[in-house]
Amino acid sequence: MSESKKIAVLFPGLGYTCKRPLLYYTGEAAFARGYEVLALSYGDEIHNYKGRDMSKLAPLVPKAVEQTLKRLMDVEWDTYSDILFISKSVGTVIAYKTAETLNLKVRHFFMTPIPPSVPYIPLIDGCFVAGTGDPYISADMIRKAASDNPDKAAMIFPGCNHSLEKPCDIWGNLKNLETTVAILDKMLK
Helix, strand or coil: CCCCCEEEEEECCCCCCCCCHHHHHHHHHHHHCCEEEEECCCCHHHHCCCCCCHHHHCCHHHHHHHHHHHHHCCCCHHHCCEEEEEEECHHHHHHHHHHHHHCCCCEEEEECCCHHHHHHHHHCCEEEEEECCCCCCCHHHHHHHHHHCCCCEEEEECCCCCCCCCCCCHHHHHHHHHHHHHHHHHHCC
16 A cells, blocks of 8 residues: 555535535645546436435435445455545435445535434544534534534534535635635644
């Protein structure tokens, strides 16, 4: 295994692709630190889901994991000294399930986790960032995840939505993006 060979895999949300700011810039930060970057997509059926109902989202997760496994089956994981899964929203669940299925030792960077990913937070090697104004997860659930797992809660953004933004706060939103990328940068080897 080469000590310098590293990979970062980007797990998007449903409507939040790898070209959107949080994933784009965290991926760029990993690339700048010498990581191969692999940006995933789960296919139109999954990315076109627009709801907030977790029960309707649940059946999409196994389909997304299946799509992800197809994409990752040719990766020679044992050649990497560092495997980092950067995930957003439902991608946090998909990233965890993918690592579990492939039996990989990975580090996770969860951005805006959703309720089904909260039980995985204490189990990950890594951390999470979230906002307390996220319509997909209650502020109480985020605060509890942070208080129960202080070593995993890298940053809780007060009043910020599922994109770690507040309406009409351009400069604050850019600062949140910068903070998020800086947190990830500290994880990079």
